[in-house]
Amino acid sequence: MTGDIVSVTVPSHPRYLCVIRDITARMADICGMDQATVDQVKLAVDEACSNVIKHAYKGDTTKTFSVIFRIREKEFEVVIDDSGPKADLSCLRGRDLDDIRPGGLGVHFIKRVFDSFAFDKRKRTGNRLRLIKRLDRGNEDHHNQ
Amino acid sequence: MTGDIVSVTVPSHPRYLCVIRDITARMADICGMDQATVDQVKLAVDEACSNVIKHAYKGDTTKTFSVIFRIREKEFEVVIDDSGPKADLSCLRGRDLDDIRPGGLGVHFIKRVFDSFAFDKRKRTGNRLRLIKRLDRGNEDHHNQ
Amino acid sequence: MKIIITSNSGHDVLAISGEVDMDTSPELRTHLLEFIHKRTPLLLIDFREVSYIDSSGIATFVEGLKGMMVYGGKLKFVAIPEKIGEIFSFAKLDRVFEIYGSIEDALHR
Amino acid sequence: MKIIITSNSGHDVLAISGEVDMDTSPELRTHLLEFIHKRTPLLLIDFREVSYIDSSGIATFVEGLKGMMVYGGKLKFVAIPEKIGEIFSFAKLDRVFEIYGSIEDALHR
Ligand SMILES: Nc1ncnc2c1ncn2[C@@H]1O[C@H](COP(=O)(O)OP(=O)(O)O)[C@@H](O)[C@H]1O
Numbered sequence A, B: 001m002t003g004d005i006v007s008v009t010v011p012s013h014p015r016y017l018c019v020i021r022d023i024t025a026r027m028a029d030i031c032g033m034d035q036a037t038v039d040q041v042k043l044a045v046d047e048a049c050s051n052v053i054k055h056a057y058k059g060d061t062t063k064t065f066s067v068i069f070r071i072r073e074k075e076f077e078v079v080i081d082d083s084g085p086k087a088d089l090s091c092l093r094g095r096d097l098d099d100i101r102p103g104g105l106g107v108h109f110i111k112r113v114f115d116s117f118a119f120d121k122r123k124r125t126g127n128r129l130r131l132i133k134r135l136d137r138g139n140e141d142h143h144n145q
Numbered sequence C, D: 001m002k003i004i005i006t007s008n009s010g011h012d013v014l015a016i017s018g019e020v021d022m023d024t025s026p027e028l029r030t031h032l033l034e035f036i037h038k039r040t041p042l043l044l045i046d047f048r049e050v051s052y053i054d055s056s057g058i059a060t061f062v063e064g065l066k067g068m069m070v071y072g073g074k075l076k077f078v079a080i081p082e083k084i085g086e087i088f089s090f091a092k093l094d095r096v097f098e099i100y101g102s103i104e105d106a107l108h109r
């Protein structure tokens, strides 16, 4: 299992976010996460992909983006690749949670469950967002249930 | 939606068949199929991928294979690519359904719901199985529900 | 996502089932804006069958609430499943929205 | 997939929940072979919580049935959900397996 990679490429249309959610939930489950954590990871990856469509592609639904899931000994990594213009990292901040207005929650949902949230600066064109969650596995064989 | 492609690559371990099933069911639903047909398509693609692990890779779980889903105006296409030795097409036949024994059902499950089941002969190495189901869409916007 | 609109003791009830995400929330938004346009005094949202909501769904409700507050309308959430409620509370929105266990509670308390 | 083994009126019941596929059916097979090894006279399989079965799951049951027939054991299927039953009937196995609506039916008819 360690080192296993699952990768998926979808059109940048919100219609396919549910596909990403399904895969994300399965991968988190295979890592042995409990149901509440699986749900949080699913939401976080969905938010990151929604941001690709909304911000990187400005709503253009004719592009594609890729998500790579990697299960390591002690971490679960999700890498999201788009071909949009470089993100302005200075904007990359959720709203103050006490400032009630639509929007600005996605980054909070991502950061509460992933231990690391970072754009890969080595990527030449497009963006590569790398999310890492540490695994604390009691039972390696959970997925075999 | 027409022309949209979703592609996924997974390790050749049965643990990841559930990922393929989830995607397959979502894609069939996006095409507007009813629940019973979605279930049949899910089973069929699972069987085709199980066969890759079992027959093309002879149970070797360290390889990978890819599945590409394409939604066309009037058909849903699923293409499964492996890097195993060429399949002996003369063996490719399910058992007589009246001959009760373990095995030999997968091909039946695939053929009952897909209108076309064919290995692509142009592929040089590995196998490419192409499954096509005609779509009879009453309501293009079903997926927007 | 599926939306069914009914009425209970003369009050509008919008019942949602399935997944509210970036793909489906625009349809929810259209319905909310219609109620706001009609100056609906009280709108109940039945969450019982909601299996998923993301930030775009939440944003849609925040926008809807703000639109109703303009004319003094009331938006009440009903029967929120635990895993959906957890998302509202993490976003500190359980203090912003009026949340009730059942339609009866929402109408009589 | 999860398997829970209990007994009802002295008879063994193997209850399965979740998905029976190429990944999980080996575990099911291990359990069936144990019952066969013990020459269990009657084994009830409770399908109520099965959400999915593929040909490897079916093959496992065909193998199990054949193993039990050798010594005259009985294998009875109980509470098969409609979509799972549809798969058995397509495979013409609804005539091969003994299928009952409930454990009570399986024991008293
Ligand atoms: N993939 C991305 N590319 C570019 N900018 C992004 C990306 N993701 C997030 N951002 C920026 O970070 C901000 C906060 O994101 P988020 O918390 O998801 O809220 P929202 O998308 O509702 O504004 C966005 O408004 C945007 O400016």
Ligand SMILES: Nc1ncnc2c1ncn2[C@@H]1O[C@H](COP(=O)(O)OP(=O)(O)O)[C@@H](O)[C@H]1O
Pocket: B047, B051, B052, B054, B055, B056, B086, B087, B088, B091, B092, B093, B094, B095, B102, B103, B104, B105, B106, B107, B108, D055
């Ligand atoms: N991807 C494949 N590569 C090679 N041979 C295959 C493949 N899929 C099916 N076959 C052949 O077709 C036969 C029937 O397949 P199937 O109906 O799935 O039953 P089973 O896999 O249980 O034998 C297999 O036994 C095998 O010989």
